[in-house]
Amino acid sequence: MSGNGLKIAENVFRSFVSSKDFNRVLEKVKILNAGEGRLQAELVLGPEHLNPKGTLHGGMTATLVDVLPSVGFRTHQRGVIGATLDLRISYLKAAEEGETIVIDCNTLKVGKTLVFLDAEIKKKQTGELIAKGSHTKYID
Numbered sequence: 001m002s003g004n005g006l007k008i009a010e011n012v013f014r015s016f017v018s019s020k021d022f023n024r025v026l027e028k029v030k031i032l033n034a035g036e037g038r039l040q041a042e043l044v045l046g047p048e049h050l051n052p053k054g055t056l057h058g059g060m061t062a063t064l065v066d067v068l069p070s071v072g073f074r075t076h077q078r079g080v081i082g083a084t085l086d087l088r089i090s091y092l093k094a095a096e097e098g099e100t101i102v103i104d105c106n107t108l109k110v111g112k113t114l115v116f117l118d119a120e121i122k123k124k125q126t127g128e129l130i131a132k133g134s135h136t137k138y139i140d
Contacts, residue, residue, distance in 0.1 A: 004035070005035025006034045006035065008079075009035075009071050009075055013029070013031055017029075023063075023067065026063065026064075028046065029041050029064075030042050034072055036107075037073055037079065037107030039068055039103075040103070040104050041103045041105075042100055042101065042102045043101050043103070045097050045098060045099050046097065047097060056095040056101070056130065061130075062133075064103055064119065064121060065087060065131070065135060068103050068105050068119060069105040069107070070082070070137065071105075072107060073107050073117060076107050076110060078110050078139070081139075082139040082140075083137060083138045085136045085137060086135070087134075089132070089133040090131060090132045090133070091130075092131055092132065093123075093128055093130045093131075095130050099124075099125070100123070101130060102121070103121050105118070106119075113139060114136060115137040116135075116136055117136070118133065118135065119131075119133045119134075120133075
C-alpha cells in the first residue's frame with residue numbers, strides 16, 4: 001500500500017468523521033495503511049461502540065463494513081463516491097470494551113457501474129475473526 005493512498009484515505013475519512021451526522025461514531029478509528037483499493041484500520045472499543053450486553057454492537061460492525069471499504073476504494077485508480085446497493089455481514093464472535101479490533105478492507109472487483117468490496121474484522125491480540133462482510137456499490 002502506498003503513502004499517497006494513505007494520505008487519500010486519511011483525507012476522505014477525516015471528511016466523514018468531522019461531520020455532525022452519524023459518521024461521528026467512527027471518530028476513534030485509526031487508519032493504518034491504505035492504497036490500491038485496500039485499507040487497514042484499527043479501533044479500541046469504548047462504551048459508545050457496545051450493545052447493552054457489553055460487546056461490539058452489530059450496528060457499529062455494519063457501519064465499519066459500510067464505510068471503511070468505501071474509503072479504501074477511494075484509493076483505487078477508479079475510486080469515486082458511490083452508493084451502497086447491498087451490505088452483508090456474518091457476525092462470528094463477540095468483542096468487548098478495551099479490546100482492539102483490526103479491520104482489513106479490499107476492493108475485489110471494479111466493473112462499469114458496480115464495485116465489490118469486502119471487510120474482515122479481527123481481534124488484534126488473538127487474530128480471531130469477529131465479523132466478515134461484503135459490500136456492493138453503484139458508481140457512475
